[in-house]
Amino acid sequence: MADKPTRDGFGEGLLELGRTTPNVVALSGDLEDSARAIWFKKEFPARFFSVGIAEQDMIGTAAGLALMGKIPFACSFSQFVTGKALEQMRLAVCYQRLNVKIAGSHGGLSVGADGATAESLEEFSSLRALPHMTVIVPCDALEARKATIAAAAYPGPVFLRLGRAPAPLITKPEDPFTIGRANVLRGGDDVTLVACGVMVEHALRAADLLSKDGITARVINLHTIKPIDRAILLAAARDTGAIVTAEEHSVVGGLGSAVAEVLVQEHPVPMRFVGVQDRFGTSGDPAELLKAFHLMPEDLVAAAKEVLRLKQSALGSRL
Amino acid sequence: MPARPDLATLRKLAVDIRQDILRAIAKAGSGHPGGSLSMVELLIGLYWYALRHDPQNPTWPERDLFLLSKGHGCPALYTVLAFRGYFPKEELMTLRRYPTRLQGHPERNSPPGVEIAAGSLGQGLSMANGIALADRLDARRRRIYCLMGDGEIQEGQVWEAAMTAHHHKLDAVCAIVDANQLQQNGPVKDIQDIEPLPEKWRAFGWQAIEINGHDLAQVLDAYDQAAAVKGKPQVIIARTVKGKGVSFMELNPAWHGVAPKPEELARALQELEAARA
Numbered sequence: 001m002a003d004k005p006t007r008d009g010f011g012e013g014l015l016e017l018g019r020t021t022p023n024v025v026a027l028s029g030d031l032e033d034s035a036r037a038i039w040f041k042k043e044f045p046a047r048f049f050s051v052g053i054a055e056q057d058m059i060g061t062a063a064g065l066a067l068m069g070k071i072p073f074a075c076s077f078s079q080f081v082t083g084k085a086l087e088q089m090r091l092a093v094c095y096q097r098l099n100v101k102i103a104g105s106h107g108g109l110s111v112g113a114d115g116a117t118a119e120s121l122e123e124f125s126s127l128r129a130l131p132h133m134t135v136i137v138p139c140d141a142l143e144a145r146k147a148t149i150a151a152a153a154y155p156g157p158v159f160l161r162l163g164r165a166p167a168p169l170i171t172k173p174e175d176p177f178t179i180g181r182a183n184v185l186r187g188g189d190d191v192t193l194v195a196c197g198v199m200v201e202h203a204l205r206a207a208d209l210l211s212k213d214g215i216t217a218r219v220i221n222l223h224t225i226k227p228i229d230r231a232i233l234l235a236a237a238r239d240t241g242a243i244v245t246a247e248e249h250s251v252v253g254g255l256g257s258a259v260a261e262v263l264v265q266e267h268p269v270p271m272r273f274v275g276v277q278d279r280f281g282t283s284g285d286p287a288e289l290l291k292a293f294h295l296m297p298e299d300l301v302a303a304a305k306e307v308l309r310l311k312q313s314a315l316g317s318r319l
Numbered sequence: 320m321p322a323r324p325d326l327a328t329l330r331k332l333a334v335d336i337r338q339d340i341l342r343a344i345a346k347a348g349s350g351h352p353g354g355s356l357s358m359v360e361l362l363i364g365l366y367w368y369a370l371r372h373d374p375q376n377p378t379w380p381e382r383d384l385f386l387l388s389k390g391h392g393c394p395a396l397y398t399v400l401a402f403r404g405y406f407p408k409e410e411l412m413t414l415r416r417y418p419t420r421l422q423g424h425p426e427r428n429s430p431p432g433v434e435i436a437a438g439s440l441g442q443g444l445s446m447a448n449g450i451a452l453a454d455r456l457d458a459r460r461r462r463i464y465c466l467m468g469d470g471e472i473q474e475g476q477v478w479e480a481a482m483t484a485h486h487h488k489l490d491a492v493c494a495i496v497d498a499n500q501l502q503q504n505g506p507v508k509d510i511q512d513i514e515p516l517p518e519k520w521r522a523f524g525w526q527a528i529e530i531n532g533h534d535l536a537q538v539l540d541a542y543d544q545a546a547a548v549k550g551k552p553q554v555i556i557a558r559t560v561k562g563k564g565v566s567f568m569e570l571n572p573a574w575h576g577v578a579p580k581p582e583e584l585a586r587a588l589q590e591l592e593a594a595r596a
Contacts, residue, residue, distance in 0.1 A: 047456065051483050056441075057479035057483055060444075063445070064446035064448055064450040064452070065452060088442060092445070095427075096435065096436050
């Protein structure tokens with residue numbers, strides 16, 4: 001199948017929700033085309049609310065709609081909604097435990113040429129620190145569609161991080177998707193690669209490369225960063241004893257940190273974080289940027305070999 | 320239009336409420352007396368006249384809604400809710416002390432009758448708009464009031480929300496600005512001048528009604544007048560006095576966020592009592 005951005009999966013899911021779930025409404029601040037909420041807007045104009053280029057008001061308005069039992073999806077660029085409206089998400093959405101869904105499109109480096117100001121690389125960190133918030137990063141358009149539909153049925157605040165750039169479809173329509181339950185995409189006993197978003201596909205490619213060296217890598221699609229699937233991570237740490245995390249996001253406070261918070265307390269193993277190294281983005285083609293920021297399968301392979309070395313030297317010292 | 324309550328009775332009630340606000344803040348040892356005292360008549364006008372509500376059924380789906388956006392004024396809201404029977408008056412003395420339902424800034428549904436959380440300023444009006452949009456979809460007719468401070472409307476989100484209410488012609492929304500002239504560090508006009516208020520709101524497409532916010536007759540009239548407006552949101556600009564009713568607190572920025580000491584409380588209660596006659 002042709003490559004497709006996760007924002008398209010979101011747009012399809014939202015449209016389906018429009019048809020099946022009358023309480024679903026949507027808001028956007030002049031980015032409904034980019035975030036693909038425009039398909040919903042066209043079919044359900046009365047249930048779509050334009051709030052102007054005003055993310056703080058958008059989240060507050062969504063909270064008001066949720067207070068009355070609606071299931072609002074507030075859509076924008078990930079950077080703008082999670083950056084500008086963080087306080088509104090904290091007080092109006094999370095503290096009030098409201099059923100607001102936030103769709104952040106153009107996440108990570110996928111906005112590419114637009115450059116650093118629109119490239120969101122810190123939102124996993126800020127959002128997962130909010131009590132009651134759920135943070136989901138679909139790996140492909142099919143998963144994004146399922147995640148959108150699941151989010152509507154899941155009580156409480158949910159953030160969906162979506163990409164602009166077309167990405168390969170790596171899941172199948174029949175694959176299960178449950179919020180908070182990660183999926184093992186490939187078995188392996190030597191090392192585990194834990195990834196979300198576009199990095200899942202890179203992790204699968206890294207596992208292929210590692211297999212050529214006789215290394216079997218388990219690949220976990222950690223689509224839900226919060227609530228995190230502790231069981232699947234602990235099993236991976238016990239079974240493989242070495243973990244590499246991969247995210248199109250800063251290594252400060254993101255998926256890698258979330259995984260480490262679980263493992264370091266319950267089953268510490270050697271770890272490496274593949275991610276953006278505490279810096280801002282820059283203009284360029286998204287594929288080119290993934291290379292420049294060392295987010296490629298080869299970078300996961302190098303990290304995997306490092307943790308394997310650490311694991312083996314630790315085993316050696318115990319002998 | 321509901322029957323008008325007796326204004327003399329309401330004025331006495333205002334004294335009782337001001338006294339209990341100060342007792343609760345004094346007992347808590349912290350809180351915001353100035354901005355609580357300035358909004359008393361505005362709340363009385365709502366809870367004893369304009370609002371369709373049922374203290375025995377705080378989540379009655381058909382109720383009108385009052386959203387307190389200036390969260391630091393919550394001692395006034397808690398006291399009014401207690402006087403209206405939403406929860407026992409004795410609970411007012413638990414204000415701000417663990418484990419209380421009466422948070423220093425309000426939490427939703429805590430106690431019953433508190434519609435929204437507030438305390439990070441500027442957020443209430445957006446929520447009021449969202450409620451009005453949901454009501455429009457559901458063909459539910461009710462009024463949504465949102466009380467803000469004059470300092471609070473320096474927050475940009477308020478003006479984003481003002482544009483949204485205008486754009487969507489949300490005539491169910493009635494904003495109230497408690498223009499008590501002061502904010503934490505001094506007069507509003509010195510910190511950041513927000514005047515001319517009525518002209519500003521009118522320029523944003525709102526019906527603006529300017530009143531003396533301590534004159535109960537004007538307050539009740541303003542709520543009636545606002546409710547009659549069709550096709551656009553309304554704002555009541557209530558000219559008030561921060562610390563109203565206590566001479567040493569009135570228009571004194573020092574009383575923004577400080578609790579009275581026992582001797583100050585005694586003087587304040589006495590002054591309020593003297594004004595009852």
